[in-house]
Amino acid sequence: MNIVINQKEYIFKKGIRNDHKIRRSFNQLAEQSFGFDFEAWYQLGFWNEKYIPYVLLNGEAVVANVSVSLMDFYLSGEMRKYIQIGTVMTDANYRNQGLSRFLIERVLEDWHSNCDAMYLFAKDSVKDFYPKFGFVSAQEYQLNRDVTTNKLDIKVEKLNMEEQSDLKLLKNKSADLNPYSLFATESSEWLVLFYGISFFKNKFLYIPQYNTIVVADFEGDTMNCYDIYGTGEIPMDRILSAVMKKETKKVVFGFTPKEQEGCEISLLKQEDTTLFYKTKDQNICKGNKRMFPILSRA
Structure with a gap:
């Protein structure tokens, strides 16, 4: 036109x-x-x-x-x-x-x-x-909380965004909503995969035992948990305990979790x-x- x-x-x-x-x-x-x-x-x-x-x-x-x-x-x-x-x-x-x-x-x-x-x-x-x-x-408001459990000795794999099998896994898992989120997107795998091959390339962690993907990175004793893709059958605390590091003392959420007990809420500053x-x-x-x-x- x-x-x-x-x-x-x-x-x-x-x-x-x-x-x-x-x-x-x-x-x-x-x-x-x-x-x-x-x-x-x-x-x-x-x-x-x-x-x-x-x-x-x-x-x-x-x-x-x-x-x-x-x-x-x-x-x-x-x-x-x-x-x-x-x-x-x-x-x-x-x-x-x-x-x-x-x-x-x-x-x-x-x-x-x-x-x-x-x-x-x-x-x-x-x-x-x-x-x-x-x-x-x-x-907007962001939640964080202190870690209340010890790190679990469970196998965690970092997904390789150069591998078609890992991209397929991420696509399939992220098509469903985050079961731990109060305000979650559905069928947003197209957008998650954009992050996967660009800005968040090294942040996708897979827990085979739980068939769950956690999107996270670490800054000192803080874990930034951006999203979780799984069945929702495993308690979120166990998911977090599987991927966190031994020195992790605090989790900052990149979504609004349903479970907010023990969380501190603050104004999101961007x-x-x-x-x-x-x-x-x-x-x-x-x-x-x-x-x-x-x-x-x-």
Whole structure:
């Protein structure tokens, strides 16, 4: 579709994953904007219909993008359909010309009445931009607790994201929701696998005896537990005790656990990041001390 913005003509397209030329230009803009691209994710077959770029092209070059991620959340036992907005980027030569505004308006037009809520994570430099579209800011809260059990002598394997068998295992396990989470995503394996081949490549730990994957890393005596994929039949304490190190004294959760006894809750502080949401129920985020799982952030 040809459109005119500020007296300049652009081509507007969405859902460009299988168009090689446009995808290549999209990846180039992502590399320039964020320092990574999506090509390996695509080539491995993990980019599916749940991640939808909305792009503007000048000729054959993608000059602006806003992506939609379709997210299914379970909240207090009920399924919620959320839309996450992300990968907002504009070529440096095309900024401040209304391109992002046009794309955000198209996303709202397509999805606002077809979901329970829309949300995004914005940098501080654009915090004043999203309220213009009816988005409001919200705080998130993170839980942590002291370790209450000793490390278990159980075999734990680090998954190798270069191995197809390990990728397949991660894909199958992460397709289900985290059974230990109060606010969990379902069928988000496409996004988990993006983390698996990029930023979290070395953080996936498999416990064969429990048929459970734990996403975690360690900083001194602290274990950051980002997510857990398993049957839920094993108590979470045993899962944590299997993967933690002998020196681990504290666990910080990257999701909101159902079991909160002994947990300390604090305001989630993220540098240069603010959560914005838009929903018919403006109280959806107020008074609820939880967080969007780290691995659900597109």
